[in-house]
Amino acid sequence: MIKKPLERHRLFRIITWVWLAILTILLLLPGRDIPRIDLDLGIPIDKLVHFTSLFIATGSFFLSIHWEENKHRVKIILGLIFYGIFMEFFQHILQKSRAFEVADIIANLTGVLSAVLLYIIVGKIIKN
Numbered sequence: 001m002i003k004k005p006l007e008r009h010r011l012f013r014i015i016t017w018v019w020l021a022i023l024t025i026l027l028l029l030p031g032r033d034i035p036r037i038d039l040d041l042g043i044p045i046d047k048l049v050h051f052t053s054l055f056i057a058t059g060s061f062f063l064s065i066h067w068e069e070n071k072h073r074v075k076i077i078l079g080l081i082f083y084g085i086f087m088e089f090f091q092h093i094l095q096k097s098r099a100f101e102v103a104d105i106i107a108n109l110t111g112v113l114s115a116v117l118l119y120i121i122v123g124k125i126i127k128n
Contacts, residue, residue: 002096008061008063009064009065010021010059010064011059012061012063012064013096013100015060016061017062017065018055019056019057019060020057020083023053023057024087027053027087027090027091028087028090028091028095029095030095030097030098039088042120044073044103047103047104047107048107049061049106050103050104050107050111051107051108051110051111051114052111053108053109053111054080054083054084054107054108054109054111054112054115055112055114056110056115057080057083057112058076058077058080058111058112058115058116058119059118059126061076061080061117062076062119064114075117077112077116079081080108081108081109081112083108083113084105084108084109084111085105085108087108088101088104098115109126
């Protein structure tokens with residue numbers, strides 16, 4: 001069991017970087033190598049994947065820092081927003097079978113901002 005906050009933050013930092021490495025590899029796979037999943041959710045599954053991936057990355061990065069470290073939160077938010085934008089460009093540049101989609105960037109951005117919003121709400125509940 002991890003008791004010290006510093007150790008917990010370090011563990012989340014490692015988990016986050018591993019997650020981003022895996023995510024980067026998956027995002028750069030050729031389109032034909034990605035399994036097709038048909039779920040009737042009302043939104044395309046790939047948009048849900050983009051949203052969830054960046055939501056998890058943002059949340060785990062936030063868990064890897066101390067609550068008071070505002071300057072790091074801003075860097076994390078901006079870094080992940082740029083990551084989502086650049087990965088969409090790189091997908092199309094490196095894998096011609098992958099299309100550039102503004103909707104994917106919006107899903108990435110929504111994932112980041114939703115995690116930030118949840119973090120703020122939970123932080124206020126915990127502080128009170």
